Each structure stands twice: as structure tokens, then as C-alpha cells.
Amino acid sequence: MRCPSCGNIESKVVDSRPSEDGTAIRRRRECLDCGRRFTTYERLGDNPLIVIKTDGSSEAYDRQKLMRGLLTACAKRPISPEQIASLIDSIETELRNASRNEIRSKELGDMALARLAKLDDVAYVRFASVYKDFQNVEEFASALEGLRL
Numbered sequence: 170m171r172c173p174s175c176g177n178i179e180s181k182v183v184d185s186r187p188s189e190d191g192t193a194i195r196r197r198r199e200c201l202d203c204g205r206r207f208t209t210y211e212r213l214g215d216n217p218l219i220v221i222k223t224d225g226s227s228e229a230y231d232r233q234k235l236m237r238g239l240l241t242a243c244a245k246r247p248i249s250p251e252q253i254a255s256l257i258d259s260i261e262t263e264l265r266n267a268s269r270n271e272i273r274s275k276e277l278g279d280m281a282l283a284r285l286a287k288l289d290d291v292a293y294v295r296f297a298s299v300y301k302d303f304q305n306v307e308e309f310a311s312a313l314e315g316l317r318l
């Protein structure tokens with residue numbers, strides 16, 4: 170992203186949020202050279218991410234689908250939609266920074282879980298019950314033990 174003032178290509182992201190229509194990420198950037206702040210819109214479709222499902226099939230990463238899953242897990246919990254959006258931004262940023270273009274659905278779920286665990290224990294367990302296909306009570310119990318209840 171080139172600074173509109175001095176042309177320097179190095180900038181840091183100072184704020185990041187989905188655009189109003191949800192198809193792009195709006196980032197506020199600050200030039201590392203001259204300090205000028207500017208806004209960029211990065212369309213999610215520019216660098217498509219493929220999600221590989223447990224049965225081996227794949228599908229395009231769908232932010233809205235992840236959002237729906239997280240909203241369901243967070244229903245009636247003290248978590249705002251903005252917190253969920255920034256949780257997803259954080260996952261997308263990590264994947265982007267790692268130049269990942271594919272990810273296993275389980276890994277994506279684990280990334281969401283690691284972040285949910287810091288937000289809300291109940292939402293974590295709800296989401297875990299969907300994403301990790303618990304085989305038995307012991308597995309479920311050991312997931313619970315991972316929480317600081």
C-alpha cells in the first residue's frame with residue numbers, strides 16, 4: 170500500500186473493520202515514513218482463501234458463515250457483534266500475514282476457539298461443541314478443563 174503523500178510502501182495498520190457491505194476490509198494505515206494516515210479497502214475476494222473440510226472437500230472461505238457460527242455461540246452472552254467482527258478480522262489478518270491460501274476447517278475452528286476462550290467461556294464451549302466433533306464425554310471434559318473456570 171503506497172503512501173499517497175510520499176510514496177513509501179511501508180505502513181502500519183492502525184484500525185481495521187469490515188466495510189458496510191461486508192465484502193471488504195477497511196483499514197486505516199499510517200505511513201512509517203511521513204506519518205500520513207490514509208484509508209485502504211481490501212476486498213476479501215482479492216486473495217481467495219480455500220477451506221478444506223474434514224471430508225476432504227473444499228469451499229471458498231465465507232466470512233458470513235463464520236460470523237453466523239460465532240453469533241450463534243455468543244447468543245445471549247455479553248459479547249458485541251463488534252467484538253465478533255474484530256475476532257474474525259484477527260483471524261483473517263493472521264492468515265493474510267502468513268500468506269495462507271488454504272486452511273483446514275478444523276484449524277480455522279481452532280483459531281476461532283483460541284480467541285473465544287479469551288472472551289467468554291460459555292461461547293467457547295458452545296462453539297467447541299459445533300466445531301470439534303466430540304467423540305465422547307472424556308473429550309468434552311478435557312476441553313472444559315482447558316478453561317480457567
Ligand SMILES: [Zn+2]
Nearest residue numbers: 172175200203
Ligand atoms: Zn508517507
